[in-house]
């Protein structure tokens with residue numbers, strides 16, 4: 279088997295994220311890499327906040343020297359109070375000069391809510407950009423005044439699977455699935471649905487617990503699975519048909 283698009287996957291997370299959350303993130307990573315059959319090829323590397331020696335200069339965050347700096351920039355570029363601008367975050371990560379000297383995929387986990395981009399206030403659980411990386415949020419609004427205790431408990435139980443599926447979905451975009459999105463700046467829910475997989479699949483357009491439970495053991499539909507595997511295979515070895523029993 280000869281592979282292409284092989285690079286390490288750098289995993290970074292905002293200060294204060296619990297180890298337990300990172301365990302769920304890791305489950306999602308192992309999940310997608312296993313389904314893509316590149317678990318032994320793509321090396322996941324944990325960088326925490328990637329703070330370099332000079333990350334603080336006179337008490338200020340130095341450009342590109344830590345994840346903290348990228349997050350602060352995404353916060354100052356936010357168009358929605360209390361949210362980070364997720365596209366700004368992906369942009370500044372891409373502009374990091376070390377992306378050229380040290381090519382990698384990146385997955386960033388934050389614990390603040392995200393909105394989409396400069397001209398969209400849509401709240402998102404994550405975003406992914408082909409060949410570059412993804413950002414997901416572990417933030418869930420579980421405040422008791424908003425949800426009943428029962429709903430709160432239910433949401434807590436759904437959280438681990440939801441995080442795993444978010445990781446697989448956004449990395450799915452990074453690894454070539456449904457990368458075109460819509461041509462619109464602010465697509466409707468229906469347009470977003472149309473630019474995703476319509477099957478029972480982790481590439482469905484939104485997080486849905488019933489669906490997640492149903493596809494837990496087999497997250498990718500046959501069509502997405504074939505595309506996902508082909509992203510990593512040299513053209514002469516691409517799969518024409520994926521076994522239907524998968």
Ligand SMILES: [Zn+2]
Pocket residue numbers: 447451474483
């Ligand atoms: Zn998506």
Ligand SMILES: [Zn+2]
Pocket residue numbers: 475476477478479480481482498499500501502503
């Ligand atoms: Zn699919």
